[in-house]
Amino acid sequence: MADNPLAEAQRESAGASTFGKYNFQFHWALCEIIEKHKQQKEYALLIEHHEDVVIAEGLNASSATFEFYQVKNQSATFTPANLTKRKKGNNEKLKSSVLGKLLESCINTQYDNRITKIGLVSSSGFSLKTDADLTLDVIKVGDITEEDLTTLTDNIQSELGITVLPENLQFIVPNIQLKNQEDYVLSHFARLVDKLFPAALCNPVNIYRSVIDEMGRIGRIEYDYKEWTRLLENKSLTSTQVHDVIIQHTKHPCVDDLKSNFDDLARDLGWKSRQKRSFKSRLALIALSRAGFMTSLDIELTNLFQASHDKVAEEDYSDDTTYLEALRSQAITDGLLARVNNEDELLLEIIYCLLKA
Known part of the structure; x- marks a missing residue:
């Protein structure tokens, strides 16, 4: 650490x-x-x-x-x-x-x-x-x-x-x-959202309240921290946290398009409603987040998955199920499972890369 x-x-x-x-x-x-x-x-x-x-x-x-x-x-x-x-x-x-x-x-x-x-x-x-x-x-x-x-x-x-x-x-x-x-x-929060996500609808009051409450929490902490990670987690408000709050209270047309494309893909894959809802919600958050603010981790991760995706030729597969499985296998071969928390996140990144393309 x-x-x-x-x-x-x-x-x-x-x-x-x-x-x-x-x-x-x-x-x-x-x-x-x-x-x-x-x-x-x-x-x-x-x-x-x-x-x-x-x-x-x-x-x-x-x-x-x-x-x-x-x-x-x-x-x-x-x-x-x-x-x-x-x-x-x-x-x-x-x-x-x-x-x-x-x-x-x-x-x-x-x-x-x-x-x-x-x-x-x-x-x-x-x-x-x-x-x-x-x-x-x-x-x-x-x-x-x-x-x-x-x-x-x-x-x-x-x-x-x-x-x-x-x-x-x-x-x-x-x-x-x-x-x-x-x-x-x-x-200023409203103008920030407009700059990050032109044509988006947001609730600046909820954004402001969430952020100001978190500032109150970190301001009351009197401890020192020897480890940088613990200082960030316990005593700071980071750009990642602020962006997470913004996307929770913002809607954008680009996300609606991606969600529609995901519905088509999930139907072709034969996914059940419960699995579809979970992935759709998480996919929307990723899409909105990366549409307005790409962190260094986001950039690195999307580049890695895109490079892995480019190794698999879509025309070699007869349906979406086998194509998606080939993308998943290639990502694992490229060591990308180690870059995410679990196989669900791996699949989420693969689908995001596929629909974004």
């Missing part, structure tokens, strides 16, 4: 137990993963794990990269001074500043070279001077004037000993606002 690259003791876990306060970060994080889903990227969303929001791009432990975000919902605009201000805690000990707390989660860790973006998100914005006085919704380190950059750098050096701010640090003003966050995310 692969090691978890994020398996360091977390700076704090109190956020998980006070999760109800973070509705805004839920919705902002949803907007981020919806954009990745539109681009058909594989991802895993982590809530309250090292930071408010961590997004892994890729699901492979050895190659995944990470984006770390701290999400702030407050009325005051952030200035260089209050970004790096340190309040006194117990025994007059200085607490971490807002910016220092974010950088401490990222810098000098075992995973810092795999972080592509460090973002501080603020609903109230930032009062940071930029070159040419540009009004930017994403302010990068290179956009900040020398005066403000010096203030930030000097204060962070005093706090953490960092002499240069990371180039991947960004100050982000979100498009989503407090008053419209639920409707904003609902509309």
Whole structure:
């Protein structure tokens, strides 16, 4: 089992137990993963794990990269001074500043070279001077004037000993606002489905509720996980899970055509109603899923079955039953039974490949 690259003791876990306060970060994080889903990227969303929001791009432990975000919902605009201000805690000990707390989660860790973006998100914005006085919704380190950059750098050096701010640090003003966050995310889910499955009918409310409920569940988990697989299973929301929710609440004409073709095939094979219903339902889910979002596993699996399928000439067989049996035998010879869970799944992939062709 692969090691978890994020398996360091977390700076704090109190956020998980006070999760109800973070509705805004839920919705902002949803907007981020919806954009990745539109681009058909594989991802895993982590809530309250090292930071408010961590997004892994890729699901492979050895190659995944990470984006770390701290999400702030407050009325005051952030200035260089209050970004790096340190309040006194117990025994007059200085607490971490807002910016220092974010950088401490990222810098000098075992995973810092795999972080592509460090973002501080603020609903109230930032009062940071930029070159040419540009009004930017994403302010990068290179956009900040020398005066403000010096203030930030000097204060962070005093706090953490960092002499240069990371180039991947960004100050982000979100498009989503407090008053419209639920409707904003609902509309983005509807647009996502339209992009993935043009002409499809979906229920964005059910999609939204299912996903937001799962985010609530993973946000309350305070455990650390040494294994990457267990982290993904127990503490993350993955692109695969999101896509499964989408297809459960979406209907598309292309699936109706495939189901009709399957009815003809099942009739020719003499299948009984019970067997036919089971395969038809599972086939529809696979067809819709792969019509809009092909994961790396989907691509590999369909290519393997297509290559096996191409080895069997349909004209050599007098009926569908013997032809399908020849396809099944060829798939087993090609070692494809080991790539699925059982013989039913093998047959499902064979039939999907046959009808898709």
